[in-house]
Amino acid sequence: MRITQGTFSFLPDLSDEQIWAQIEYCLRNDWAVGVEYTDDPHPRNIFWEMWGNPMFDLKDAAGVMMEVRACREAHSDSYIRVNAFDSSRGFETVMLSFIVNRPKVEPKFVLTRTEANSRVQRYSMKAAL
Amino acid sequence: MTAQPTELRGKERYRAGVLKYAQMGYWNGDYVPKDTDLIALFRITPQDGVDPIEAAAAVAGESSTATWTVVWTDRLTAADQYRAKAYRVDPVPGRPGEYFCYVAYDLILFEPGSIANLTASIIGNVFSFKPLMAARLEDMRLPVAYVKTFKGPPTGIVAERERLDKFGRPLLGATTKPKLGLSGKNYGRVVYEGLKGGLDFMKDDENINSQPFMHWRDRFLYCMEAVNRAAAETGEIKGHYLNITAGTMEEIYRRAEFAKELGSCIVMIDLIIGYTAIQSISEWCRSNDMILHLHRAGHGTYTRQKNHGISFRVIAKWMRLAGVDHIHAGTAVGKLEGDPMTVQGYYNVCRELKNEVDLARGIFFEQDWADTLKVMPVASGGIHAGQMHQLLELFGNDVVLQFGGGTIGHPMGIQAGATANRVALEAMVLARNEGRDIAAEGPEILRAAARWCKPLEAALDVWGNISFNYQSTDTSDFVPTPATAV
Numbered sequence: 001m002r003i004t005q006g007t008f009s010f011l012p013d014l015s016d017e018q019i020w021a022q023i024e025y026c027l028r029n030d031w032a033v034g035v036e037y038t039d040d041p042h043p044r045n046i047f048w049e050m051w052g053n054p055m056f057d058l059k060d061a062a063g064v065m066m067e068v069r070a071c072r073e074a075h076s077d078s079y080i081r082v083n084a085f086d087s088s089r090g091f092e093t094v095m096l097s098f099i100v101n102r103p104k105v106e107p108k109f110v111l112t113r114t115e116a117n118s119r120v121q122r123y124s125m126k127a128a129l
Numbered sequence: 130m131t132a133q134p135t136e137l138r139g140k141e142r143y144r145a146g147v148l149k150y151a152q153m154g155y156w157n158g159d160y161v162p163k164d165t166d167l168i169a170l171f172r173i174t175p176q177d178g179v180d181p182i183e184a185a186a187a188v189a190g191e192s193s194t195a196t197w198t199v200v201w202t203d204r205l206t207a208a209d210q211y212r213a214k215a216y217r218v219d220p221v222p223g224r225p226g227e228y229f230c231y232v233a234y235d236l237i238l239f240e241p242g243s244i245a246n247l248t249a250s251i252i253g254n255v256f257s258f259k260p261l262m263a264a265r266l267e268d269m270r271l272p273v274a275y276v277k278t279f280k281g282p283p284t285g286i287v288a289e290r291e292r293l294d295k296f297g298r299p300l301l302g303a304t305t306k307p308k309l310g311l312s313g314k315n316y317g318r319v320v321y322e323g324l325k326g327g328l329d330f331m332k333d334d335e336n337i338n339s340q341p342f343m344h345w346r347d348r349f350l351y352c353m354e355a356v357n358r359a360a361a362e363t364g365e366i367k368g369h370y371l372n373i374t375a376g377t378m379e380e381i382y383r384r385a386e387f388a389k390e391l392g393s394c395i396v397m398i399d400l401i402i403g404y405t406a407i408q409s410i411s412e413w414c415r416s417n418d419m420i421l422h423l424h425r426a427g428h429g430t431y432t433r434q435k436n437h438g439i440s441f442r443v444i445a446k447w448m449r450l451a452g453v454d455h456i457h458a459g460t461a462v463g464k465l466e467g468d469p470m471t472v473q474g475y476y477n478v479c480r481e482l483k484n485e486v487d488l489a490r491g492i493f494f495e496q497d498w499a500d501t502l503k504v505m506p507v508a509s510g511g512i513h514a515g516q517m518h519q520l521l522e523l524f525g526n527d528v529v530l531q532f533g534g535g536t537i538g539h540p541m542g543i544q545a546g547a548t549a550n551r552v553a554l555e556a557m558v559l560a561r562n563e564g565r566d567i568a569a570e571g572p573e574i575l576r577a578a579a580r581w582c583k584p585l586e587a588a589l590d591v592w593g594n595i596s597f598n599y600q601s602t603d604t605s606d607f608v609p610t611p612a613t614a615v
């Protein structure tokens with residue numbers, strides 16, 4: 001199942017050129033770019049592993065791309081995303097977040113229902129291959 | 130305009146009888162508003178023969194301390210300070226007989242944290258005042274000291290995005306249609322299809338409450354089944370605005386509690402429940418980590434005509450104070466009223482940390498929001514995938530774009546309709562970020578995406594040429610460099 005988290009998941013997977021252009025956009029906005037990866041794509045898994053800290057001082061897309069490629073090499077069968085952080089007041093949050101690597105076989109989520117009172121269901125979901 | 134009237138003082142001022150409002154101290158052309166003053170800008174149309182300054186003074190009087198005649202009991206108070214002061218009157222450019230009048234109010238006149246009290250003063254009496262043919266509250270400057278007495282949005286744009294895990298693009302929604310008549314089960318089907326197809330939110334319409342064809346508990350249960358199923362099918366957080374509007378506050382709380390019990394991330398209310406009810410449910414949302422969606426049902430009765438009523442930019446300001454997370458603020462390009470610049474002005478009121486004066490967008494005052502959280506504007510009503518470039522260009526990322534008919538009416542089905550909108554949106558955001566001129570190249574970008582996305586192709590074929598090009602009734606009246614500006 002194609003998990004559709006991230007800003008561009010409904011588009012065909014981005015080429016390196018397209019990823020480069022998005023990183024350029026982030027740097028133009030003075031956002032710090034970070035790379036994160038995980039094997040657990042549950043939507044409530046907020047804290048993916050950081051491939052190092054966000055690159056606050058890196059202003060060059062080539063440098064960011066190097067990190068993306070290095071992360072891909074080390075975690076080729078994981079989800080990898082590029083995040084961009086804006087530190088300005090009133091935002092101080094992620095401004096763009098998109099997936100740049102997916103495992104060869106993506107899991108699907110199994111939805112579990114537990115009966116509660118008067119037809120109420122308690123839902124939980126779990127990734128399963 | 131006539132010569133400046135002078136205020137009477139002392140014994141002469143308090144002789145029993147009727148004086149002009151300007152003589153009673155409600156006009157002071159030399160007054161410089163204090164930073165802590167609240168300022169209201171009214172557009173007034175005085176009756177024939179009524180001097181505009183006297184009319185402005187009457188507005189100041191009737192929205193603060195005055196009654197129609199002199200009362201000696203004023204002398205027991207620091208009346209000079211309680212009197213609102215009209216201090217500036219300008220003819221409205223291009224609108225003979227209409228005047229912009231500026232009125233300053235001392236902060237002591239208002240109860241902290243109460244929209245009900247604020248509005249009882251500012252719009253309580255004056256709009257029925259006989260010497261005015263019409264009056265409209267155009268804008269307000271709210272002093273920081275007053276802004277800080279309100280809690281503002283319970284969630285705000287930043288926390289909403291972090292909770293939903295959705296960044297860098299507008300959110301997508303759709304209103305479930307038909308809005309009346311579906312059973313709970315059929316209704317939930319529409320919600321599921323829209324969410325699975327790619328939307329972030331589905332929505333109850335303003336008048337979906339608890340009618341014979343679908344009681345509210347039934348709707349909530351089926352909608353949450355749809356939300357959770359769609360989340361599992363996509364790996365994304367999904368939501369449905371459960372409309373908890375009801376006849377009493379007790380019933381609103383009952384519905385809110387059930388929405389919480391079911392794990393909904395968002396609830397919805399209609400503007401017609403009233404300011405106090407909105408502030409109450411905002412408190413509840415704050416205590417329960419709930420996003421609060423406001424549908425502006427009813428606003429058109431008083432916001433649309435430019436000579437009488439209240440501008441929506443003022444309602445937006447009140448709602449940011451009262452504390453909602455989403456507010457319907459217009460589409461500019463869709464089926465409902467809204468000149469693009471004026472609508473952008475509303476969006477700026479919702480989203481900026483500080484509004485600068487921007488007459489073209491109808492913003493008359495600098496407004497510091499003092500870190501009050503930002504409200505997510507919602508564009509809903511007659512918009513479709515073919516307008517994606519215009520919507521993104523007009524409104525940027527922090528907006529919910531709602532395509533009701535544009536999703537559910539898709540020839541290949543609801544999921545396809547949702548997918549068409551999501552693909553159109555992501556393709557446009559990608560192109561914008563790449564530095565392409567989406568205003569000019571938008572249609573081409575959409576067509577390129579449609580070559581690999583059949584649902585988008587079908588959407589463009591059906592709706593690509595639909596537009597709603599009617600004259601707006603509510604536009605900004607200003608001259609680019611106003612001669613009268615201070």
